[in-house]
Amino acid sequence: MSLIVKVMLCLLIVLSFNNPFIFAQQIEVVNQKMTEVQMEVHEVREIKHNYRIDMNIPEFKGMEDTFFQMKLNYYLKKVADEQKEKFLNDIKELSKTNENTKNSSPNRLTVEPVLVANGTVVSVRTTIYKRLGDEEEEKVRTLNILNEEKAKPLRLKDLFKKGVPYKSMISSKIQEEMVHKKREGMQFFEGKKEFTTIDKKQPFYIKNEKLVIVFDAGEIAPQSAGTVFFPLSIADLKDKLKKNIYQSLM
Numbered sequence: 001m002s003l004i005v006k007v008m009l010c011l012l013i014v015l016s017f018n019n020p021f022i023f024a025q026q027i028e029v030v031n032q033k034m035t036e037v038q039m040e041v042h043e044v045r046e047i048k049h050n051y052r053i054d055m056n057i058p059e060f061k062g063m064e065d066t067f068f069q070m071k072l073n074y075y076l077k078k079v080a081d082e083q084k085e086k087f088l089n090d091i092k093e094l095s096k097t098n099e100n101t102k103n104s105s106p107n108r109l110t111v112e113p114v115l116v117a118n119g120t121v122v123s124v125r126t127t128i129y130k131r132l133g134d135e136e137e138e139k140v141r142t143l144n145i146l147n148e149e150k151a152k153p154l155r156l157k158d159l160f161k162k163g164v165p166y167k168s169m170i171s172s173k174i175q176e177e178m179v180h181k182k183r184e185g186m187q188f189f190e191g192k193k194e195f196t197t198i199d200k201k202q203p204f205y206i207k208n209e210k211l212v213i214v215f216d217a218g219e220i221a222p223q224s225a226g227t228v229f230f231p232l233s234i235a236d237l238k239d240k241l242k243k244n245i246y247q248s249l250m
Helices: 003-018 020-024 066-097 166-183 243-249
Strands: 038-047 051-061 106-117 121-132 135-146 202-205 210-215 228-233
Touching: 038 106, 051 066, 051 121, 066 106, 066 121, 106 202, 121 202, 121 243, 135 202, 166 228
Parallel strands: 051 106
Antiparallel strands: 038 051, 106 121, 121 135, 202 210, 210 228
């Protein structure tokens, strides 16, 4: 690919964030189909006297939709840069109010993505750990992609047939699983903070023929419980899932 073509493609990626109609245009790109998508990571390591950054930024290769892939990689790099910038700004603000910053534990940001499903549906689970002063936070973010000629991000509702009450169905399965976890000694919030239903933007990922629903630490259980995962069998959801989705997951 010539330098001019590369420059034009990069320009189109940048412009498409401000003008979605550019991305909708048909752009002819050489499409090298691969059996599986590859996810490489670019390491960002920065160690100073009062902080440490360990970030792995994912970059995808081998998607059927190569232009979507380029746009996705650009977006993921942009998000990582914003995370780092916010973390450093938070440290500056913390140092203004904390006279003992030099004697406290180093502030830390760790971002670790893992490719957990690879095929027609690609799933990535990213663990984000942040320590600022005496406060610690761990979150899990997920990315799910339908890897076809016209790739697209997958939301939870995109997995299910039209009209399927997926939110209430999944919520009921989670409540059943919570009963088992309580018997094993795990504690969940009750009263106003008690779990009732999943959100339409509920984080999830696919792994080993399971649909895994994710709750951050402190969301439905005490902070000490950490991130809570509820794996649901894909086979049990067969009649509710879209046919192409089910076939790609089994």
